[in-house]
Amino acid sequence: MKLALDDLVDFARGAAFLGTGGGGDPYIGRLMVENVMRAGGAIEIIAADQVPDDALVVPTAMMGAPTVIIEKLVRGDETGQALRRLERILGRKAYATMPIEAGGLNSMIPLVVGAQLGLPVVDADGMGRAFPEVQMVTFSVYGVSASPMTIVNEHGECVIVEARSSHSTEWLGRVVCTRMGGAAHVACYPMSGRELKDYGIRRTMSLSLEIGRAIRRAREHSEDPFEGLIRYLRSTDHYRHAQVIFDGKIGDMRRETTRGWAIGYATIEAFAPFTGTMEITFRNENLVARVAGKVKAIVPDLICICDRETAEPITTEALRYGQRVKVMGVSVPDIMRRPESLAVFGPRGFQIDEPFQPIETLF
Amino acid sequence: MKLALDDLVDFARGAAFLGTGGGGDPYIGRLMVENVMRAGGAIEIIAADQVPDDALVVPTAMMGAPTVIIEKLVRGDETGQALRRLERILGRKAYATMPIEAGGLNSMIPLVVGAQLGLPVVDADGMGRAFPEVQMVTFSVYGVSASPMTIVNEHGECVIVEARSSHSTEWLGRVVCTRMGGAAHVACYPMSGRELKDYGIRRTMSLSLEIGRAIRRAREHSEDPFEGLIRYLRSTDHYRHAQVIFDGKIGDMRRETTRGWAIGYATIEAFAPFTGTMEITFRNENLVARVAGKVKAIVPDLICICDRETAEPITTEALRYGQRVKVMGVSVPDIMRRPESLAVFGPRGFQIDEPFQPIETLF
Structure with missing residues (x-):
């Protein structure tokens, strides 16, 4: 996969779509990557198969509440520091970095790190979407530990978490991240190339670029961008x-920055031919969409709120009263729907008292 | 200094006196040391002068709210683990451990660590009393950093804090400690023998033993234990x-376990010849004692609430309505009263809007 400066708008848009409300603001993510590319940083994206089985891969990301991330500026080298500190803890050099999740910011961060440190970035991630908690990735489902995790802030301070489980890494890391002001930079899930190939969701960076392009091209051809997007997704x-x-207009909203996340709900008043009110609850990411109490889409399937004219994805921190939006429901890779995966990031992982229902059974 | 099994009751009592309400429960501290001594652990206490200038000294302690520490049992090897992990971070072996503060528990913890790991324990600490925050030690006043600090819990999980200042180490470490359940085991302030000798408060373990003995001996001679204690203190x-x-009876009390500490106040209704009500505010340790709004003793001088018959020190978590108590005010070493020290752990360090007044000017 090649990524040119001109591709970044499409790439950020597509990543934000997969971010399903979370994963961070695509505008900030794009500015960060533009910055390193304009400064001459070379971005090398490689396929998972190009990583040797015994090589060390270290995902990098920002952690925190997206409501904070849009206000708290980064210095720029924090995530690279987190990776370097983790290397010293492990006593090994990383072969590559990669995103842990797909999202407007978190698909971009590893590109910044890669360009700054001269590391390739693997075209894969740990969920093919975004989730709010550290343990909510395929790697942890299959036994790769999130620990040790390094957490770095804008002062260059570092906290290293060595926990007994990925869940405990989240528990301890979240409060550090919150104490650092609600957002921080992390390196975690150090893994072998073999583990990456066995459990990673592949080609999600390419997919982000293609999703962003499909939306743009439909607009350029005066086509309904949702039609262009759906046509592309059906080809995957x-x-x-x-x-x-x-399809409707945002009505009531509640959004709190609490316990380290942006938590809340939005209601959407229907435009015909839809009827009633959809309520979407979120914790950074959209979790469940209901109309009159009936589930219309539920994690881990994607619930994407987009501008109803342009299909531009809207992250949960950018939702506002009065926005006219369409909501898309999209299936996720099969590995994300297995019972062991649903136990970690299905409805129960979010204390939602509903069974998982594949989106295709709800259309 | 020699410490036999028979000395532990005296030692714990004296350490609790210096703990000035905090520093942890002396009964728990004593049980832990008895346990390692009965299992054959040898305790070697050395003078600060015996430590080579270039040797590494690593203080060890428990951190958290004493209200939690009396309920949350320890496994026993956590503090030693914290020291060992810090050694690996530093790439150096510790020559000795030592208390960071004097207190019923925190004077004991290094003895446990020393016996378990075969390290001598230095007869010194960083304040000659107890304080609630990590940066409130002479070492940080004179530029020794609390970081890196290792924080270990009962599951053997470890969080390593690498902060830009001792104050920031407290800020980040406190929330980890709270997240670990309100109490955890730490190793911090790695320092050289030279730094220890320059900034440490010396012989505070010996002092604890002598204080405990002075109280016991007065009781044994049917003397007022406060008289025996005061006579001994005046000889130091x-x-x-x-x-x-x-002198009086505990009336109103408030005690909250919040933000990682036991915070509150106690009022004491006077017995003649004293009059009025004394109010003592505390954050783990007693901070300021007032009668009718007038300061009678204030940090960093010691405010020690003791049983009025036996002079047994009462920690803030053990204060109860109706207890009959005497309150002692005691001066601290000169290094603790210098302007640079008062800036860190004088009244302003606790957001108390009063100037420091030496206890001897208030008698």
């Missing part, structure tokens, strides 16, 4: 069940 | 200003 293997599940 | 260099500043 994993995200082929895709549909507009609601 | 640093703690020579010592007096009973109030």
